[in-house]
Amino acid sequence: MGYLTYSRGFKAGGINLDNNAAGLVANNPAYAALGAALHFVPAPPLDPTYRPEKIDGVEAGFKADYLDGRARSNLALFYDKITGLQVGEFQGLQFLVVNAPSGRTMAPRSKIPSKSPRTSRSMQLQPGCPLRR
Numbered sequence: 001m002g003y004l005t006y007s008r009g010f011k012a013g014g015i016n017l018d019n020n021a022a023g024l025v026a027n028n029p030a031y032a033a034l035g036a037a038l039h040f041v042p043a044p045p046l047d048p049t050y051r052p053e054k055i056d057g058v059e060a061g062f063k064a065d066y067l068d069g070r071a072r073s074n075l076a077l078f079y080d081k082i083t084g085l086q087v088g089e090f091q092g093l094q095f096l097v098v099n100a101p102s103g104r105t106m107a108p109r110s111k112i113p114s115k116s117p118r119t120s121r122s123m124q125l126q127p128g129c130p131l132r133r
Contacts, residue, residue, distance in 0.1 A: 004060045011053040011086060018094040021048035050097045051084045061109075074111040080104065 015021070023046040025031050025038070032042040061076030082103040089098050 001063045002061065003063075005058070007057045007059075009055040009057070013050050013052040013084075014097065016048045016050065016094075016096045018048075018096065020094055021096065022046050050086060051099050053082065053084045053086045053099075055080055055082045057081075071112070074109075076109045077107070078109060079106040 023043065026040040026043045027045045029042075029045065031038070057078060057080040059076055059078040061074065063072065063074050065072050082105070083101075085100040085103040086097050087100050089096050
């Protein structure tokens with residue numbers, strides 16, 4: 001039996017709740033007039049938000065039974081394209097979630113379970129090799 005699937009996933013965006021996520025005193029517009037007195041150059045506030053992550057995935061595969069139903073093979077290839085990839089990043093003294101432009105994952109997947117004719121135990125081989133960019 002062969003199959004082809006398409007799926008779309010979504011992870012909501014959010015706000016970094018760290019004390020310094022919107023910046024420091026220099027990024028506060030209320031203190032812009034005091035910049036010279038406090039020895040800093042005023043800067044615009046930082047944006048503490050991060051965008052949603054979206055993933056589009058395609059998987060094609062094949063499933064087969066053989067040896068009088070004592071063995072089965074499941075073989076598949078998948079490709080995932082991620083936009084707005086959310087990445088946890090440690091910057092100085094704070095941990096932030098930021099968006100990377102995009103990401104891709106592609107890999108073969110195989111599963112070859114077999115049942116021994118003498119016992120009810122099963123053995124599974126699951127080799128794989130994911131490729132990420």
